[in-house]
Amino acid sequence: MKTKLTALVVAGIMAAAPAMADLVVPNLSYRTGPYGANGTQYADGFNDYFTLLNERDGGIGGERIQVPECETAYNTEKGVECYEATKDTGALVYNPLSTGITYQLIPKVAVDKKVLYTPGYGRTSAKNGRVFEWVFNAPANYWDGASVAVKHLLDENNGSLEGKKIALVYHNSAYGKEPIRTLQDLAEKHGFTLTELPVEAPGQEQKSQWLQIRRDRPDYVIMYGWGVMNQVAIQEAANIRFPMENFIGIWWAGSEIDVRPAGAGADGYKSVTFNGVGMDYPLYDDLKTHVIDPGKASQGGQHVGSAVYSRGMYAAVVIAEAIRKGQELAGTSAITPEQLREGFENLDITPARLEEIGLPDFGPEIKLSCDNHGGSGMARIQQWDASAGKWNLITEFTEPDQEVVQPLIEEDSQAYATEAGITPRDC
């Protein structure tokens, strides 16, 4: 029985490996578990953009792109399994959409020489390209998000948050803990008091946190949530009649499925975002002609145009642009991960280029270099209109407070370099 089982396992694993060819961009997605509702939309957006490139342009630079999908369920052990299963198939770049899995992959990709692209999540200090050679987190990271949210509050209060109370409701995991340091520094700088309210994963149980908010009456609440935690938090906030326009979520707490369950109660809820929302972009016409109408959309295309779908698509756009740049620099279309890394380091997505792609003003300008793997960190604020059932962008792209964020990035990346024994490269 044992040999039979082994034979079956071997057969299964052999079959799992896609044929070596083309450009391989594995999609470590999660469509199950407490974060599955969000993960599904992201994965669909990611798949659909590459399908569009394959269908419309025949790939990038003549090379077709394969996007083998692997289910991680937001679980780090399954994430490792997925990474190991796909890394020898010629994979170029990983985008696991999980801060936990990212932390695991950061040391591994440096040894296996794979690019890790973590837009808007992962380890914030990976922005420092001198330490994190293989990791990119443009266009914005968690600390940028925290800073942009506080800047928005500053604008609303005529430049002063002196004496205000801000509560941070966060997912009690690596992801949720990331912004604490930045917010503490910002609190010191701007004179507001910060209350930290952790929510245990997955986050269905938040009664005590919101009771505390009801008692303390903070002026603003900032939320770092994901998955089912967002829906519960917004519902709880509506229940205690917390003014929604004073409630700001990070980009991962800003999708339609987060606000819809609270109905009209969610009207006015804000969130940070680094990508455009809605379907008023020319790209969607191409997507309709080449992907959705022929029935090639990932999982039937039921989430096309949602906020998280757009973010998944945006990640694919940036990866595709980096592949293009890498091909241009290497002078060959079948690039290696090393050449893709070069492409990322020389990436320059100008507003004009975004317009060419068919996504004008969809994201901030991204210009990366050897030491800056995180871009400008610009983000904007969107607000939920419950009656129209859509997000409205209410600010322009805002630059975060680099004076606060940059020293923190230096400090944290130095700590990592010391711990892992890395000598930062010269740039």
Next chain:
Amino acid sequence: MIYREAGDFKTSYRDDSQTFPIRLDRWGYYAVLAIAFGIIPFVINDYWANAVLVPFLIYAIAALGLNILTGYAGQVSLGTGGFMAVGAYSVYKLMTSFPEISILVHILLAGGITAVAGVLFGLPSLRIKGFYLAVATLAAQFFLVWLFNKVPWFYNYSASGQITAPTRTVLGHAVTGPATSAPAKYLVCLVLAFLLAWLARNLTRGTLGRKWMAIRDMDIAAEIIGVDPLRAKLSAFAVSSFFIGIAGALLFAVYLGAAEVGEAFGINKSFLVLFMIIIGGLGSIFGSFAGAAFMVLLPVLLKNVLVGSFGWPTDLAAHIELMIVGALIVTFLIVEPHGLARLWALTKEKLRLWPFPH
């Protein structure tokens, strides 16, 4: 026919009480060892190490540990995840504070620290039993996870509370950190799993194990015949936690490389290991390995078959996989409530008689 026992004579008590009294079994055992130590290290690749064999061996160690406590000493515990976290955070603190000392020493020390923690949380077992003890150990689970999340000293004040294992070597080969080769990872886990299984087998058939089993079967009777429940129960907690601590240390340092307490050592882990020993067989060394194999390898196998061979969408495959594993657990437990170990024992009995059953 299958088992040819003719000429397999025992001439001493020692022969009679050996672990594998049947010659064919003994050969099988040596063959498995020879393959595990002599062949697999030369052919193993990253996928087989990281996705299949290393987690299997680590969970087997954890299942051995819990089996000592629950299967042999009869103390139900839901604190396995918490104790694994103690092992993981101990080895992290040790390997970052004393980088010059061998990682193997750190792993064993982490087991020792976990044993101390286990004894502390085992104290309530002197007063409460059964479900009530399960609830007390559940408290250990939640308290320990909360502790490692709350106190920044445990994760060296990193911004996100994640712990990452730096590179450490044994005899010049990296066994932790990203540069670890597949054979090195595998061999470290294999050597520890082998030694601990050997230790568990010999502990459980000696005085200590008999005391544990006496307590399990009827604690009052055991006390009357002279078994000290304090020592028996606490030693079971200590030995069990030692195993579980080593499993936790290996899970973090060798297998995952980075971990976060709530995600890697949450309540799910406690249940996973408990399911392993229930499916594998309570009070059985073989059962610990069989249960770990069932719970670790089956999902990977199903995933590869469903997604790889049949090309199903990944979410459908993930859901079907949960259903298949769940259904198999229920089926196994209906067919054989004493687990895979009992199933194997019955098969062996049949094979010994075949083709002439009574």
